[in-house]
Amino acid sequence: MKYRRLGKTELNVSVVGIGTWQFGGEWGMDFAQGEVDAILDKGAELGINLIDTAECYGDHLSEAFIGNYIGRRRRGDWIIATKFGHHFHERFKRTDVFSGEDVVRQLDASLKALQTDYVDLYQFHSGPDAAFDSDELWTALDKQVQAGKIRHLGTSIGSNDNLHQTAASSKVGSQAIQVVYNRLDRKPEERVFPSCLEQDLGVLARVPLASGFLSGKYKPGTEFGETDVRHRQDAGQVRQRLEEVRRIAEEEVPEGVGMAAWALAWCLRHPAVTSVIPGCKNPEQVQGNADAVKLVTEPHPQDVPVDGR
Numbered sequence: 001m002k003y004r005r006l007g008k009t010e011l012n013v014s015v016v017g018i019g020t021w022q023f024g025g026e027w028g029m030d031f032a033q034g035e036v037d038a039i040l041d042k043g044a045e046l047g048i049n050l051i052d053t054a055e056c057y058g059d060h061l062s063e064a065f066i067g068n069y070i071g072r073r074r075r076g077d078w079i080i081a082t083k084f085g086h087h088f089h090e091r092f093k094r095t096d097v098f099s100g101e102d103v104v105r106q107l108d109a110s111l112k113a114l115q116t117d118y119v120d121l122y123q124f125h126s127g128p129d130a131a132f133d134s135d136e137l138w139t140a141l142d143k144q145v146q147a148g149k150i151r152h153l154g155t156s157i158g159s160n161d162n163l164h165q166t167a168a169s170s171k172v173g174s175q176a177i178q179v180v181y182n183r184l185d186r187k188p189e190e191r192v193f194p195s196c197l198e199q200d201l202g203v204l205a206r207v208p209l210a211s212g213f214l215s216g217k218y219k220p221g222t223e224f225g226e227t228d229v230r231h232r233q234d235a236g237q238v239r240q241r242l243e244e245v246r247r248i249a250e251e252e253v254p255e256g257v258g259m260a261a262w263a264l265a266w267c268l269r270h271p272a273v274t275s276v277i278p279g280c281k282n283p284e285q286v287q288g289n290a291d292a293v294k295l296v297t298e299p300h301p302q303d304v305p306v307d308g309r
Contacts, residue, residue, distance in 0.1 A: 001047025024058025
């Protein structure tokens with residue numbers, strides 16, 4: 001495994017993390033604790049130390065799975081990033097909750113579910129600019145930082161071209177940006193990444209496999225079931241994406257290289273990107289994601305020694 005400094009947080013995170021939206025049951029599979037344990041155990045074995053989750057991945061369900069696991073391991077071995085700002089009602093239905101008072105309640109619920117007394121990175125979760133610009137919100141969060149419940153604040157931008165929230169990060173004390181970035185969606189390269197580099201913000205690239213399209217598993221004509229979040233995407237766009245993936249596989253992915261590993265390494269080559277946080281449904285996918293490290297051969301400005309993690 002390789003490790004990079006997550007911007008001004010000074011946290012040394014594995015370049016491949018584990019995204020856990022799938023644990024909330026919106027990706028066509030319901031998980032049991034043993035399945036989550038196997039995934040996280042495999043991650044630990046491979047040197048992965050970063051877990052990304054959220055309050056609304058199944059009404060703290062993903063956090064609860066992680067907390068059950070962490071409660072039986074060493075908390076200090078993991079960097080846990082979670083998010084705030086949404087109340088989960090049922091699959092695919094949420095409402096925004098961004099007042100300072102509500103967010104503190106969300107934080108306490110997350111800490112309880114995660115079975116920990118602090119989170120390493122607490123992220124504003126895909127909220128509107130009006131909510132982001134609330135001094136009351138950031139004042140409430142700063143008090144939680146001072147209380148030791150939060151080590152660092154971050155922002156998970158909803159639009160991958162949200163320069164407003166990115167550019168204001170240093171002002172509000174947010175030290176990391178989470179953004180959709182992958183071979184099919186390069187928009188952050190235009191404005192978001194330059195701002196991150198200028199402010200020394202860590203960058204977590206979410207959806208680095210383009211919701212699985214870049215995993216190499218899906219061919220043109222694939223259809224997704226109603227319990228899968230991809231079923232909600234425009235059918236025409238899905239067909240277009242699958243055709244583009246086929247072209248990339250034929251023209252860009254070297255022979256003998258797994259497409260998922262290639263796609264993750266492609267993200268990691270950008271000087272702004274600290275870590276990728278792909279989802280995974282089993283230990284084999286964790287291994288496949290970690291294989292990307294073998295393809296990351298060029299020096300990166302955020303690299304740290306392996307023993308520096």
